[in-house]
Amino acid sequence: MSEGISSTKFRESMAHFASGVTIVTMRAPEGPVGFTASAFSSVSLEPPLVLVCVGRQASLHDRILVHEHFGVSILAEEQAWIASQFSQKKVDRFHEVPLREGPHAAVPLIDGALVHLECRCQQRHPAGDHTIVLGQVLHASSSQGRPLLHYRRTFGKFAQ
Ligand SMILES: Cc1cc2nc3c(=O)[nH]c(=O)nc-3n(C[C@H](O)[C@H](O)[C@H](O)COP(=O)(O)O)c2cc1C
Secondary structure, rough: OOOOOOOOHHHHHOOOOOOEEEEEEEOOOOEEEEEEOOOEEEOOOOOOOEEEEEEEEOOHHHHHHHHEEEEEOOOOOHHHHHHOOOOOOOOOOOOOOOOOEEOOOOOOOEOOOOEEEEEEEEEEEOOOOOEEEEEEEEEEEOOOOOOOEEEEOOEEEEEO
16 A cells, blocks of 8 residues: 555645635845745634744745744735735735734734734744744734635635
8 A cells, every 4th residue: 555645636635625815924124025825823822823834945934934023914805816916926025015014023914904913933843845833923903804715726705
């Protein structure tokens, strides 16, 4: 019996897991940087911890290993264009994206998102071709609205 599955099979299977969509952001010396991430989860209540998985090949991978703080914006349903823009290469990902600065950790946050989290990097764990970044949530705020969803490589809306 052979062990393991192909990456194609794994990718296809996991595409069936519906998720929300976040933008993970940091304040770099040259300005704000960020990327779209759906591999995001809450981890612990006490202390409040979240995780985000960052691909080792991603251009921002090494940055998130050195920056002390990062922001997470959980996107609203009308923000699919932002999710798309923040996953593209060689574009200004912040073009026409409304920003605000987090009052606690001075991280950039996406205006109009459902939730803003300001996090301090607590631990980083290598995990295959990704790194799991654990962040302690220093501040959280949420607003009314409906979430952007991602399922089988397509953005969608919550039906209810
Ligand atoms: C819906 C969606 C979810 C994504 N989730 C993640 C994720 O959780 N982790 C990650 O490292 N990249 C994720 N990506 C890919 C990144 O947004 C980005 O495209 C990738 O890091 C390559 O960036 P680079 O061009 O800066 O290297 C996702 C992309 C999309 C469209």
